[in-house]
């Protein structure tokens with residue numbers, strides 16, 4: 001079943017074309033990876049899909065609902081949400097309070113057993129009363145995932161989930177995300193190819209706002225153009 005269907009997305013900032021006619025289809029249960037050089041439009045794509053930006057052209061359907069013109073909170077309530085490249089949590093609030101804001105944002109009733117279970121799974125239970133700003137980056141990244149999971153998304157878009165993490169933390173994050181695949185459909189932007197190789201069922205490549213490859217990771221990561229234009233410089 002097609003969960004996300006984006007067609008001919010074009011996004012321009014003044015004279016800069018950040019996305020040009022990008023098509024993307026994702027079926028439920030499939031983990032889709034997105035890679036590409038800095039500035040190739042990956043975050044812009046997620047911003048468009050999740051309602052943070054309105055494209056000049058294109059259509060987005062999620063679960064057969066048209067998303068264009070809807071606000072991020074409405075899209076989250078429909079089951080599509082995201083994390084941010086630069087982690088976004090409320091530093092002055094505690095972990096517990098951050099979770100509460102996420103529930104309010106998605107207008108979800110409190111399922112305390114579900115929240116407790118997810119908090120435990122993300123190893124944040126002992127941090128519930130800590131201020132989010134006092135957490136390590138790895139804990140903050142897990143808190144951000146927790147804040148989205150309590151909203152019970154069908155599709156979670158992760159923008160560089162291992163950005164800034166140590167190799168041990170990267171390993172642990174890959175393990176968590178591979179367990180998460182059983183709970184919701186994942187879309188993952190990454191520069192760390194290990195994450196893509198281990199998690200993605202399919203990978204798409206953006207280059208200067210255009211999709212230049214789309215297929216199984218083994219094939220796409222061996223594509224000569226992808227290697228030339230991107231992987232030569234990436235953390236492969």
Ligand SMILES: Nc1ncnc2c1ncn2[C@@H]1O[C@H](COP(=O)(O)OP(=O)(O)OP(=O)(O)O)[C@@H](O)[C@H]1O
Nearest residue numbers: 013016018036037038039040041042043044045085
């Ligand atoms: N709000 C904005 N206003 C103007 N230009 C923007 C805006 N957001 C992104 N851009 C520009 O659009 C292009 C694509 O940026 P984007 O952040 O989507 O790249 P990216 O692929 O996520 O890169 P990275 O791997 O560095 O995160 C860049 O040239 C960027 O400077």
Ligand SMILES: [Mg+2]
Nearest residue numbers: 042043044085
């Ligand atoms: Mg980005």
